Amino acid sequence: MGYVGLPLLLVFGKAGFPVMGLDIDKAKISQLLTGKSYIKHIPSESIESLNAGGNFQASTDFSLVSELDCILICVPTPLTETRDPDMSYIESTARAIAPHLKKGQLIVLESTTYPGTTTEVLALELESGSGLKADSDFFLAYSPEREDPNNKEYSTSTIPKVIGADHPKGMEMANALYSSIIRKTVPVSSTKVAEATKLMENIFRSVNIALVNELKIVFEKMGIDIWEVIEASSTKPFGYMPFFPGPGLGGHCIPIDPFYLTWKARQYGVESHFIQLAGEVNVSMPQYVVQKIESALAVSGNKVENCRVLLLGLAYKKNVDDDRESVTFKVMELLAKKVREVDYNDPYIPIIKPRREYKCFVGKKSVPLKNIDQYDITVILTDHSSYNYDEIVKHSKIVVDTRNACGKINSDKIIKA
Numbered sequence: 007m008g009y010v011g012l013p014l015l016l017v018f019g020k021a022g023f024p025v026m027g028l029d030i031d032k033a034k035i036s037q038l039l040t041g042k043s044y045i046k047h048i049p050s051e052s053i054e055s056l057n058a059g060g061n062f063q064a065s066t067d068f069s070l071v072s073e074l075d076c077i078l079i080c081v082p083t084p085l086t087e088t089r090d091p092d093m094s095y096i097e098s099t100a101r102a103i104a105p106h107l108k109k110g111q112l113i114v115l116e117s118t119t120y121p122g123t124t125t126e127v128l129a130l131e132l133e134s135g136s137g138l139k140a141d142s143d144f145f146l147a148y149s150p151e152r153e154d155p156n157n158k159e160y161s162t163s164t165i166p167k168v169i170g171a172d173h174p175k176g177m178e179m180a181n182a183l184y185s186s187i188i189r190k191t192v193p194v195s196s197t198k199v200a201e202a203t204k205l206m207e208n209i210f211r212s213v214n215i216a217l218v219n220e221l222k223i224v225f226e227k228m229g230i231d232i233w234e235v236i237e238a239s240s241t242k243p244f245g246y247m248p249f250f251p252g253p254g255l256g257g258h259c260i261p262i263d264p265f266y267l268t269w270k271a272r273q274y275g276v277e278s279h280f281i282q283l284a285g286e287v288n289v290s291m292p293q294y295v296v297q298k299i300e301s302a303l304a305v306s307g308n309k310v311e312n313c314r315v316l317l318l319g320l321a322y323k324k325n326v327d328d329d330r331e332s333v334t335f336k337v338m339e340l341l342a343k344k345v346r347e348v349d350y351n352d353p354y355i356p357i358i359k360p361r362r363e364y365k366c367f368v369g370k371k372s373v374p375l376k377n378i379d380q381y382d383i384t385v386i387l388t389d390h391s392s393y394n395y396d397e398i399v400k401h402s403k404i405v406v407d408t409r410n411a412c413g414k415i416n417s418d419k420i421i422k423a
């Protein structure tokens with residue numbers, strides 16, 4: 007019932023399917039049962055109306071799986087501390103549902119993962135816990151999620167959905183299910199192909215973002231503004247699509263997913279050079295931003311160690327309340343060792359909640375923007391639309407802009423990074 011599962015449940019519910027939301031997180035389940043949303047871009051009304059329709063259940067009791075026809079798994083797939091795929095969520099979900107499986111059910115994995123997961127991990131766990139046989143007693147499919155939180159143009163039902171299955175019956179069932187809520191399904195020949203499709207899409211983004219991040223530094227040395235170059239290049243009607251530089255990668259997908267393939271590729275004795283190189287370039291971006299901040303402070307005659315810095319935006323991208331893998335944490339960590347004080351403002355994240363990494367920042371609160379003039383420098387890391395950039399520039403002493411949010415403002419206070 008996270009960022010992927012909840013919207014999917016709502017679409018099926020709206021289409022008239024009886025739906026059940028299962029999660030190990032009791033807080034989420036009780037919020038769902040009282041009609042409350044815990045995701046900024048999902049209005050509580052959509053959950054309330056599902057509740058009112060009477061076709062909705064939410065629970066932490068996985069034995070209810072026996073009542074279902076189709077089970078869609080949308081659990082996290084992070085990296086371990088050694089940056090290997092962390093299969094523990096998929097494995098524990100499979101172990102929790104396996105004893106309650108029934109003949110004839112369809113189980114679809116939606117989590118992003120390496121090619122082979124559905125057959126090598128999910129099928130094995132389900133078979134050993136149920137005594138049933140995959141693609142004979144129950145059926146399996148893999149269908150990657152292409153959710154783009156807060157995208158106003160595309161939503162779950164209008165984004166084409168790739169579906170892979172290793173048995174014709176699994177494909178028939180999965181295609182029938184998704185076709186009833188999604189305008190266009192894209193059947194492929196196997197679960198592996200569908201798993202690889204999702205990874206290719208995200209690797210494509212990671213590599214192209216790394217490319218523009220590198221070009222940003224190259225062009226800057228030549229006195230060329232990359233943003234102007236991108237705008238001009240984007241007028242080419244074929245063979246080019248724009249990607250934008252930034253302070254580094256964030257979010258639950260792009261910084262993580264490519265390394266699922268790197269890991270799997272090594273088992274086949276091949277190295278994925280592009281993925282590694284893109285990772286290196288993107289990971290070096292927060293350091294580049296911090297250097298820009300330091301040199302801007304030095305030019306203005308400030309001693310870096312005496313300075314107070316305000317970071318704007320903790321969310322990993324604009325207009326969302328999701329701070330997973332947000333690059334702001336890295337910038338904050340690097341700056342905390344150098345400056346007197348580093349604070350953040352984010353209209354959607356009032357406090358830093360308990361988390362696995364950057365634990366030292368847990369409990370830190372978003373400071374009000376009205377105090378912006380008390381800081382020696384303001385750094386724009388997330389370009390939320392709700393920010394008034396004219397006012398930000400007006401009341402800041404120096405602005406380091408990593409997103410070109412102030413691109414249309416003419417002021418010598420602004421430094422692009």
Ligand SMILES: NC(=O)c1ccc[n+]([C@@H]2O[C@H](COP(=O)([O-])OP(=O)(O)OC[C@H]3O[C@@H](n4cnc5c(N)ncnc54)[C@H](O)[C@@H]3O)[C@@H](O)[C@H]2O)c1
Binds near residue numbers: 258
């Ligand atoms: N967020 C996105 O925009 C997005 C887009 C495409 C793909 N994905 C992929 O979708 C998957 C899910 O991502 P998300 O953003 O929804 O994550 P999330 O953290 O928002 O949600 C995951 C949910 O799974 C629950 N959970 C954990 N272990 C469980 C278990 N054993 N049984 C039942 N529930 C369990 C968690 O409590 C949480 O509510 C990941 O593989 C991710 O890479 C995410």
